[in-house]
Amino acid sequence: MSTHATNGNGPAGTAAPYSVGPSLGGGGRPALFPLFTSPPVDQVAVEERAASLAKRSLKKASKVWGLKLAISMMDLTTLEGKDTPGKVRGLCQKARAPSDSDPSIGPCAAVCVYPNLVPTARLALAGSPVKIASVATAFPSGLSPLTVKLDDVRRAVEFGADEIDMVIDRGAMLAGDYAKVFDEIAATKEASGAAHLKVILETGELQTYDIVRKASELAIAAGADFIKTSTGKVQPAATPAVTLVMLEVIRDHYYATGRKIGMKPAGGVRTAKQALHYLVIVKETLGDAWLTPDLFRFGASALLTDVLMQLEKERTGLYQAADDFSKD
Amino acid sequence: MTTRKETVEVANGSAHGAGVIAKATTDEARLRVSKTYKMYVGGAFIRSESGRSFQVKGSSLESSADPATVNIPLGSRKDVRDAVIVAKAAQEKWAARTAYNRGQIVYRLAEVLDARRGELEASLVRAGATATGAAREVDCAVDRIVFYAGFCDKIASLAASSNPVSGPHFAFSVPEPMGVIGVLAPPRPALLGLVSAVLPVITGGNSAIVVASADDPRTAIVFCECLATSDVPGGVVNVLTGLASDLAPQLAKHREVAGLDAYLDDAALRASIERDASESVKRVKTQAPFTDDRIFDERGGQGLTFIERFLETKSIWHPVGL
Numbered sequence: 001m002s003t004h005a006t007n008g009n010g011p012a013g014t015a016a017p018y019s020v021g022p023s024l025g026g027g028g029r030p031a032l033f034p035l036f037t038s039p040p041v042d043q044v045a046v047e048e049r050a051a052s053l054a055k056r057s058l059k060k061a062s063k064v065w066g067l068k069l070a071i072s073m074m075d076l077t078t079l080e081g082k083d084t085p086g087k088v089r090g091l092c093q094k095a096r097a098p099s100d101s102d103p104s105i106g107p108c109a110a111v112c113v114y115p116n117l118v119p120t121a122r123l124a125l126a127g128s129p130v131k132i133a134s135v136a137t138a139f140p141s142g143l144s145p146l147t148v149k150l151d152d153v154r155r156a157v158e159f160g161a162d163e164i165d166m167v168i169d170r171g172a173m174l175a176g177d178y179a180k181v182f183d184e185i186a187a188t189k190e191a192s193g194a195a196h197l198k199v200i201l202e203t204g205e206l207q208t209y210d211i212v213r214k215a216s217e218l219a220i221a222a223g224a225d226f227i228k229t230s231t232g233k234v235q236p237a238a239t240p241a242v243t244l245v246m247l248e249v250i251r252d253h254y255y256a257t258g259r260k261i262g263m264k265p266a267g268g269v270r271t272a273k274q275a276l277h278y279l280v281i282v283k284e285t286l287g288d289a290w291l292t293p294d295l296f297r298f299g300a301s302a303l304l305t306d307v308l309m310q311l312e313k314e315r316t317g318l319y320q321a322a323d324d325f326s327k328d
Numbered sequence: 329m330t331t332r333k334e335t336v337e338v339a340n341g342s343a344h345g346a347g348v349i350a351k352a353t354t355d356e357a358r359l360r361v362s363k364t365y366k367m368y369v370g371g372a373f374i375r376s377e378s379g380r381s382f383q384v385k386g387s388s389l390e391s392s393a394d395p396a397t398v399n400i401p402l403g404s405r406k407d408v409r410d411a412v413i414v415a416k417a418a419q420e421k422w423a424a425r426t427a428y429n430r431g432q433i434v435y436r437l438a439e440v441l442d443a444r445r446g447e448l449e450a451s452l453v454r455a456g457a458t459a460t461g462a463a464r465e466v467d468c469a470v471d472r473i474v475f476y477a478g479f480c481d482k483i484a485s486l487a488a489s490s491n492p493v494s495g496p497h498f499a500f501s502v503p504e505p506m507g508v509i510g511v512l513a514p515p516r517p518a519l520l521g522l523v524s525a526v527l528p529v530i531t532g533g534n535s536a537i538v539v540a541s542a543d544d545p546r547t548a549i550v551f552c553e554c555l556a557t558s559d560v561p562g563g564v565v566n567v568l569t570g571l572a573s574d575l576a577p578q579l580a581k582h583r584e585v586a587g588l589d590a591y592l593d594d595a596a597l598r599a600s601i602e603r604d605a606s607e608s609v610k611r612v613k614t615q616a617p618f619t620d621d622r623i624f625d626e627r628g629g630q631g632l633t634f635i636e637r638f639l640e641t642k643s644i645w646h647p648v649g650l
Binding site: 317318320323 | 409412416578581582583584607608
């Protein structure tokens with residue numbers, strides 16, 4: 001990713017980088033959405049800061065606490081064309097009781113599936129606190145007419161989804177058509193009704209941290225309850241640096257309005273160590289208030305296995321074999 | 329670099345240098361380019377994550393690449409765990425290759441070893457072998473690799489069986505690799521001992537995490553340089569240097585390690601490995617290092633049985649008469 005001082009709003013180099021005032025945005029022209037003239041992101045500094053937060057060593061009791069917290073924040077995800085009801089039921093069982101050996105572990109926060117599999121998950125999760133998240137809005141590309149996307153959302157909610165993971169139109173975002181992106185998110189929020197709305201930015205396609213920051217602000221302004229990095233279908237998916245950029249938007253929004261927005265890195269978080277790294281980034285950026293499944297989630301499938309292996313190692317003192325833990 | 333006539337002392341530039349001083353005394357003398365000895369994990373030469381090292385006696389010769397003492401990485405328990413992850417991933421791909429291809433690759437290792445015999449012999453001499461003894465050991469090591477290369481695509485036929493059973497079925501038994509195998513190489517002979525322990529393990533399709541001889545770790549590292557320039561994929565053979573007493577318990581307790589082959593003088597350590605490994609029901613072979621007579625011998629030091637030690641047998645029942 002490269003970073004530019006300005007993007008989208010006019011000739012490069014003419015904008016006052018921190019103009020967030022009501023009249024003049026980038027390029028000396030009155031800003032259409034003053035809120036969206038976001039400050040530029042220092043790429044080197046944000047990557048350095050995110051990397052430096054990985055250097056903290058968490059051991060023993062604090063590690064166990066962190067890993068159990070991470071499990072309680074997981075959206076166990078299966079988003080494949082070959083998903084079967086059987087696989088989803090298995091995933092739901094795993095979300096309810098992730099560990100055979102230690103009942104104090106879990107449950108996970110949610111399972112995340114395609115809309116057609118929501119009814120299966122609904123049955124499998126009856127009576128448990130595990131939420132059902134459904135991707136919608138023509139996931140993963142989002143390149144369908146708005147009416148189709150909204151219908152997708154309504155059906156997922158009808159099927160029983162508690163949370164909707166929508167994708168933004170990255171093409172529109174990159175083309176500078178922010179109004180379209182904003183309107184689609186707002187319409188999706190309305191269509192979601194009582195369901196929580198997570199907005200997937202697909203940061204791997206947004207090219208620069210500046211655009212990630214802008215997209216995050218836009219999503220929050222349009223009504224997102226959570227902002228989420230990735231679909232998991234594009235590399236790079238979640239990275240510590242891009243997560244930090246988005247957390248800083250959440251922090252700034254909280255300072256400006258007092259409203260707490262959630263964050264969900266998804267894709268690319270595979271190891272227990274990475275999960276702890278993300279928790280450190282959250283704590284250092286937003287504080288303890290965000291260390292809860294209500295405001296922070298991991299979108300993951302392979303992560304749970306590694307976290308369980310590490311917890312079992314802490315319990316027994318023996319390093320574990322991957323083959324002893326179920327993959328799906 | 330210095331060519332001044334008077335004696336000058338130059339701080340050694342090697343990364344492990346730690347105050348080692350090289351002396352240049354003549355017009356021809358040049359600053360020694362000391363070699364940094366590193367462990368071999370996942371196809372890369374690495375230092376211990378702990379940053380620790382231990383010392384072995386170097387060379388007093390001005391012409392040698394080594395100063396009087398040489399720093400060797402002192403592998404840590406975390407180095408073992410990191411190697412296990414690498415070896416596990418590599419093993420699946422290694423076993424998935426055709427047996428014929430594994431045979432080609434192992435044979436290529438023999439070619440590379442033969443081409444670097446000068447370096448290997450010098451390394452053995454440096455650790456105390458005679459010139460003739462070193463040459464004999466390298467010869468035998470190369471031959472042994474060729475021996476196992478030939479077995480790669482024959483072991484399946486030799487160790488398999490078709491079992492007539494009482495009933496309308498036929499049963500086949502075929503050998504399969506076990507996974508990641510820990511090898512505690514004998515302290516001596518440093519090269520032949522290492523080759524004799526590692527080759528049967530990888531011939532069967534396993535990957536190996538080897539703790540090299542602490543008496544002569546440099547020869548093991550030269551062997552790793554042969555591995556790195558052969559076609560053996562990174563991670564199939566991983567060589568750690570350090571103390572067996574530090575590393576063996578970690579290998580024995582780790583559940584991802586499927587078997588252990590230990591050639592150790594220390595009977596108490598052998599016993600404790602067996603105890604530690606019982607927790608995860610590993611296959612453990614512990615023995616005192618072989619005598620020279622045995623390890624150099626074509627019958628005593630190599631053979632099908634060494635390959636079979638780390639194979640599992642899969643039996644398949646098949647209906648007859650269809």
